[in-house]
Amino acid sequence: MDADLVLTTDTVHTLTGGGPPVEAVAIAGGLVVATGTRRDVAGWRGARTEVVDLGPGTLTPGLTDGHLHPVMGLQLTADVDLSGARSLEEAQDLLAAAASGRDPDAWVQAWGLDPNLFGGSPVTNAPLEAAVGGRPAFVRLFDAHSALATDRALRIAGVDGPRSFAQRAVVVCDGSDRPTGLLLEAAAMDLVQDHVPLDPLPVRARQLHELLAAMAATGLTGGHVMDLLGDSRAVVAAAEEAQDLPLRLRFAPWCLPGVDADGLAELVELQGRGGRRWAVGGVKFMIDGTIDNGTAWLEQPDALGESTESFWPEPAEYARAVRALAAAGVPTATHAIGDAGVRHALSALAGLDRPTAGAHRIEHIETLPSALIGAFVRQGVVASMQPTHCTHFTRADHTDNWSTRLGPERAGRAWRCRDLRDAGVPLVLGSDWPVAPFDPRRVLADAQLRRPAGEPDVAPVQPHQGLTPLMALEGYTTQAAWAAGEAGCSGRIAPGMRADLTAFAVDPLQAPPDELADAPVVLTTVGGSIVHRGATVSG
Known part of the structure; x- marks a missing residue:
């Protein structure tokens, strides 16, 4: 055998469920072709074989983020990052510094604004106006489902009062409209x-390309992209025309209220289209919005009397669209945050067969009644969840906006990752970048800790919902592959599987989660090509 690449290390977690210990992996033609011990390397090595010693590193299947928005996120994260602001005054200072010196007509954009900074007061554009000096400004809140626009920006857009929409969207107005x-x-x-x-x-x-390279440096080898908006296809194609993408991307274009038969046919026709390392696979729905905005769909109103309606004005139309796509063999992913939203999504999926191209899945699932867990199990529906949404944006004492809106009972069933996994529900983990940071090491850590990694003094949120290290790693590997219909070609290290691999400086199944969160990634490969190589790796 003449392998293209051979990796050696003391610890390899193949996630195959058994077999002798592995110390070496041979790769050829983009696939794993052999696994064995260091003694086997001589028989795999040819004149052109590169042998890389990972030292004390630990090799695992490549990590796949189960929910992110890398192309749309380029615009969502433009200009000023407010995600680190810990007060409204700090956010104003960041905006003012960015606006200073710009042309009076120049736009100011920002992202990551936390509604908790308003301290329970109404979220309005008033704090923005003075900060940007009368310039047009568009500031996205952290959930990416809401934004603040200055009066100048509203005038440019011709927005001077309430509007009607085909979906549950709102131009929030005061008592004078x-x-x-x-x-x-x-x-x-x-x-x-x-x-x-x-x-x-x-x-x-x-x-x-730069963003995906940064993601690869954290150990990511792929991502399930939950959108395909605007000219996203052209952007990805242009990036790949220049050079191979550092990650594999699987896109799920949106299906929105008002879709007709032609629109559904177009979504079906898009399936499988793509390039060398990206393809369309599935369709994304939204049955509700977010709890922080009051646009989720709850069985009972939140503390402000909001979150009582579906994103689809006619929920039955959502169900018909889901079933039409499923009948065409298209897997669906539904954003459902509130308990009523999750219940309705499960009802729409009841009795549907699992598509060969992947499983039907529900995204986010932030507050979940116990009675619905059994429906996930019976119907084979995947739960796709983002642990850092819990650890970054909620607090154990329920003083955050999310918990206050829900009240103690519903906030007490927050992000029930462990309950779902223990019940046998496939559980895919991800970041929802740019809503939360994409670094999978911190998501893996937070999924176990139920608090932000590196902050031991922060009380964990529902600590009994923490995952084991193996469960967390499977959420980025075997479970992600199964959800995408790719269990036969990815998610494990075995001959015939894609050579998408991640090497950690520590063992993610043994290291304390706080240590894992900051441990270097020493190597990342996609299709056997090294897309990230740490400074300590020899070859």
Whole structure:
């Protein structure tokens, strides 16, 4: 055998469920072709074989983020990052510094604004106005389902009062029907966002490649992308035309309220289209919005009397669209955060066969009654969850906006990762970047700790919902592969599987989670090609 690449190390977690210990992996033609011990390497090595010694590193199947938005995120994360602001005054200072020196007509964009900074007061554009000096500004809140626009930006967009939408979107207005600047959900946000300057396609293609390279450096080898908006296909194609993408990307375009038969046919026709390392696979729905915005769908209103309706004005239309796509063999992924949203999504999926191209799945599942866990099991529906949403944006004492809106009982069933997994529900983990950081090491750690990694003084949120190290790792590997219909070619290390591999400086199944969160990734490969090599790796 003449392998292209051979990796050696003391510890390899193949996740195959058994077999003798593995110390070496041979790769050829983008696939794993052999596993064995260091003694086997001589028989695999040819004149052109590269042998890489990972030292004390631990090799695992490549990590796949189960829910992220890398292309859309390029625009969502443009300009000023407010995600680190810990007070409204700090956010204002960041905006003012960015606006200073800009042309009076120049736009200011920002992202990651935490509604908790408003301290329970109404979320309006008033704090933005003075900070940006009368310039047009568009500031996205951390959940990416809402934004604040300054009065100047609203005037440019012609938004001067309430609007009607085909989906549950809102231009929030005061008692005089004057916009407050708060825009809820995509249709309302797009009224202003469509006027915000967009970087040229070649620039975004380069930015995408740089972003994916940064993701590869954290150990990611792939991602399930929950959108395909605007010119995303052209951006990805342009990035791949320049050079291979550092990650494999699987896109699920949106299906929105008002879709007709032609629209459904177009979504079916898109399936399988793509390039060398990206493809369309599945369709994304949203049955509700977010709890922080009051746009989730709850069985009972939140503390402010909100979150009582579906994102689809006619939920039965959602169910018909899901079933039509399922009948065509298309797997669906439904954003469902509130308990009523999850219940309705499960009802729509009842009795449907599992598509060969992947499983039907529900995304987020932030507050879940016990009675619905059994439906996940009976129907084979995948749970796709983001542990850092819990650890970054909620608090154990329920003083955060999310918990306050829900009340103690519903906040007490937050992100029930362990209950779902223990019941036998396939559990895929991810970040939802740019809503939360993409680094999988911290997601793996937070999934176990139920608090932010590196912050031991923070009380964990529902600590009994913490996953074991193996469960967390499987959420990024075997479970992600199964959900995508790729269990036969990825998610494990065995001959015939894709050579998508991640090497950690520590053992993710043995290291304390706080240590794992900051441990280097020493090597990442996609299809046998090294897309990230740490400084300590010899070859």
